[in-house]
Amino acid sequence: MLGFLRSYLRHHWFFNLVQLVAVGGVVYWWRHIPVPGYAIGVLAVLAAIMSLHADMRSWQKAVWMLLIGAFLFLEFRAIDKERSIAAQEQAAVRAEQLKNFGEIARGIDTTIEHSQKQFEATMARTEAVMRKEERIAKTTNQSLEQLTGGGQFCYLTIAAPPIRLNDGQIVFEVAKMNSGPLPLDICHVLVQRNLPIKSQEDAFRAMQVIVDRQLGPLPPGKDKGFATDIFLPEGSYYLQINTRNNRFYETLTMHTNPILEEIEVRDEKWNIVYSESKKEPKK
Numbered sequence: 018m019l020g021f022l023r024s025y026l027r028h029h030w031f032f033n034l035v036q037l038v039a040v041g042g043v044v045y046w047w048r049h050i051p052v053p054g055y056a057i058g059v060l061a062v063l064a065a066i067m068s069l070h071a072d073m074r075s076w077q078k079a080v081w082m083l084l085i086g087a088f089l090f091l092e093f094r095a096i097d098k099e100r101s102i103a104a105q106e107q108a109a110v111r112a113e114q115l116k117n118f119g120e121i122a123r124g125i126d127t128t129i130e131h132s133q134k135q136f137e138a139t140m141a142r143t144e145a146v147m148r149k150e151e152r153i154a155k156t157t158n159q160s161l162e163q164l165t166g167g168g169q170f171c172y173l174t175i176a177a178p179p180i181r182l183n184d185g186q187i188v189f190e191v192a193k194m195n196s197g198p199l200p201l202d203i204c205h206v207l208v209q210r211n212l213p214i215k216s217q218e219d220a221f222r223a224m225q226v227i228v229d230r231q232l233g234p235l236p237p238g239k240d241k242g243f244a245t246d247i248f249l250p251e252g253s254y255y256l257q258i259n260t261r262n263n264r265f266y267e268t269l270t271m272h273t274n275p276i277l278e279e280i281e282v283r284d285e286k287w288n289i290v291y292s293e294s295k296k297e298p299k300k
Contacts, residue, residue: 167197
């Protein structure tokens with residue numbers, strides 16, 4: 018028996034030592050799983066050594082197969098562990114990315130909200146400036162209208178009953194009128210006869226300006242006439258009236274027996290802006 022043991026150890030001591038070391042490696046790596054590839058490498062070495070082990074008994078082959086199986090199982094565990102770690106790392110990375118994205122989104126929302134507030138504040142200031150400018154423009158326009166009379170006009174009307182001259186001719190004294198509540202600084206009047214054109218002489222007479230007078234300034238007051246030094250014979254007259262801002266055209270007709278006055282004023286677009294017909298002169 019002792020001789021058999023000595024003979025066995027003499028021929029199998031190296032293989033037994035490898036198996037013993039392999040068992041220790043299995044135990045260690047079972048508790049401390051290695052990186053994938055290590056266990057499969059040891060498995061390959063064990064398979065190579067096993068191929069050199071001659072005169073193996075059945076139980077020795079079983080030990081080799083158990084060791085190879087153990088290292089193969091360790092390789093599977095190493096792969097599973099690596100996959101689990103990789104999955105955890107990926108999950109952590111995704112969580113970190115989601116966190117960063119959330120912070121970025123909150124930052125964007127904050128920026129948008131801040132920009133919206135700044136925009137609203139800017140628009141409020143702009144609207145305030147625009148309202149102020151509108152008030153200034155309105156005040157300026159009112160001031161200009163006060164100075165220039167705006168869209169108002171002046172016109173002529175009968176000031177008093179007709180007067181018979183020594184030569185028997187009947188004339189009317191005319192007054193200047195302001196159409197609105199603002200003063201008119203300029204009231205330039207050109208008066209021509211409004212005659213039916215039957216001959217060249219009639220056309221020549223109708224083109225003649227018989228009165229060219231600056232009657233301004235006129236105080237405000239649309240119901241109050243102001244005397245002039247203009248006297249016109251009875252008949253029909255065409256007037257061109259120039260104010261500071263606009264031009265107007267008046268047709269003035271004055272007759273006696275009975276006393277009749279007709280006034281019609283048009284603007285530059287030939288729209289009627291004032292008309293009046295009466296049988297009694299202004300007192």
